Every structure is written in structure tokens, then in C-alpha cells.
Amino acid sequence: DNHDINISASIGISMAPRDGVEPDVLLQHADVTLYHVKANSRGTFAYYSRDLGEAIQLKRELEKDLKEAIRTNELSVHFQPLVNVSASRISTCEALVRWKHAKYGNIPPDRFIRIAEEANLIHDLGELVLRISMEECLLWPNNVSVAVNVSSIQFHRYDIYQTIFDLLKDTGLEPHRLQIEVTESVMLDDVEEAAHTLSQISDLGVKISLDDFGTGFS
Secondary structure, rough: OOOOOOOOOEEEEEOOOOOOOOOOHHHHHHHHHHHHHHOOOOOEEEOHHHHHHHHHHHHHHHHHHHHHHOOOOOOOEEEEEEEEEEOOOEEEEEEEEEEOOOOOEEEEEHHHHHHHHHHHOOHHHHHHHHHHHHHHHOOOOOOOEEEOOOOOOHHHHOOOHHHHHHHHHHHOOOHHHHHEEHHHHHHHHHHHHHHHHHHHHHHHHEEEEEEEEOOOOO
């Protein structure tokens, strides 16, 4: 109908005999390379390498193990104190999730959180951290709050308001003792929707802060 349609291709390439001689093996290697291309820079191509294959295999292994770690509550949450200097006291503690893998040791948060986002595990991970943080806050003095980061993916793809509402009810934590930290990116896709959700959360009495303001798109 006289409309221009622009398309692009992502290509993973394996070569015989360097990467194998059996058709099934070559196709498998090309497929994992395509997985890498689509995850990093669509519209281009890459050749299979042993290092790439091992990296992708490791990522898939970590995805499986992270899912199990979330299910069995093997992740730990540490708390970083935020000090009110004028009052000379700790006002808030920020929740920091950590994962010590049985085989690979400590996995950096930026790595396993990215894996959680790509593997659709971020909601389960975020809900777990929220629950642990709220339960821990109940053990602190009443004038100390807890701050928890919320992923932009968790914010947009899931009903984060309902999650917070249900957890406040389950734990019995007073809403004003919870602070949600979001990044600027939550406002990029749909400003009206994001503002509505933030208003709902604020109406509960929960505090909201903009994390890393000025480092992204502000």
C-alpha cells in the first residue's frame, strides 16, 4: 500500500570445521551467538567463539541458580545507614541485596540484578527484598525507616502499588517507615502512568525518593 517498511537482521554465525562439523552443533553455536547479538546490539552480526559460548552458558546457569536462590530465600540483605547529621542519629537504612553463589562466590549486584531483569525474575526478587526489609525494620527503633530500590522494569511491568500495599498489610510496618527509591528512567515510557502509580504509593504514606538524580535523563 505504498508504505515504506524498514527491517533489520540480527545474525549469529558459526564456521565449520573450526566450531564443529556436525550440523546440530553448528546450529547450536550459531543460536547462542544470535542470543548474544540480540541481547547486546540488535541489527548486527557476530561469530561464535569458545569464550562467547562459555559466557552464555554461565549466564544461563546463573539464571537457573538465581531463580532457585529467590525461591529458597538464599539471598541476603545488608543495610547501609543514612545519618541525619543535625540530629546526630541514623534516620534511615538503605537495603542492599547480596548473592553469594555456592560455586562462584559473591556475584556483583549489578550483574545478578541485570540477569533478574532479563530472565523475568525481577518482580520475585524485588518482592523478596521488600519483605525482608520491612520485617527487619520492625526490629529497629520507631524513628528509623528503611529505603528500598525498585527496578524500573518492576515498576512498569508489575503492579508495584499492590505489592507494597499487600506487604505493608502482611508485615504490619507503618507506611511512613518505608521509603521507595526509583530512578529517573521510570518516567521515560509513560509519565502519566508513572505519576499515577507514584501518587498511589505516596497516598499510602510511603516516602518516595529519586535515586541517582541527574545521572541519567533529567
